[in-house]
Amino acid sequence: MLVAGIMKTKIVTIGPLATVREALLKMKEHGVKTLVVDKRHSGDAYGLVTYRDVARAVIADDGDIDLLNVYDIAQKPALQVSQHLDVRYLARLMIQYGVKNVLVIDNNELEGFVSDTDVVGNLIERAASGR
Numbered sequence: 001m002l003v004a005g006i007m008k009t010k011i012v013t014i015g016p017l018a019t020v021r022e023a024l025l026k027m028k029e030h031g032v033k034t035l036v037v038d039k040r041h042s043g044d045a046y047g048l049v050t051y052r053d054v055a056r057a058v059i060a061d062d063g064d065i066d067l068l069n070v071y072d073i074a075q076k077p078a079l080q081v082s083q084h085l086d087v088r089y090l091a092r093l094m095i096q097y098g099v100k101n102v103l104v105i106d107n108n109e110l111e112g113f114v115s116d117t118d119v120v121g122n123l124i125e126r127a128a129s130g131r
Helices: 020-030 051-060 087-097 116-129
Strands: 034-037 047-050 101-106 109-115
Touching: 020 034, 020 051, 034 109, 047 051, 047 101, 087 101, 087 116, 109 116
Parallel strands: none
Antiparallel strands: 034 047, 101 109
């Protein structure tokens, strides 16, 4: 099974200059816990901002959701893989680097998104079908 078979292609993005408040409102509006942070230019990297990043910056570090920008708290660059990678290698990368979310990038363009839940969900499906 390749990453292309389990990745989500519906991705919610946000600009790096958006405030953390705007990010939280966007997460709520779309019912997601992770946003992809857009590149600022063609040579830039995509990033990720998650509930955990917000909690660390705002609650643990006492930051202000209206003064902090997404780029202040985002994981950047985010770990990236090709959609042609075997899922087992994706799982190994995620474990090795301790990440829960990975971007799927081909030709330096965003194609999708994979979470640890997607990887485990695929394993459960394979186990249930006897593959």
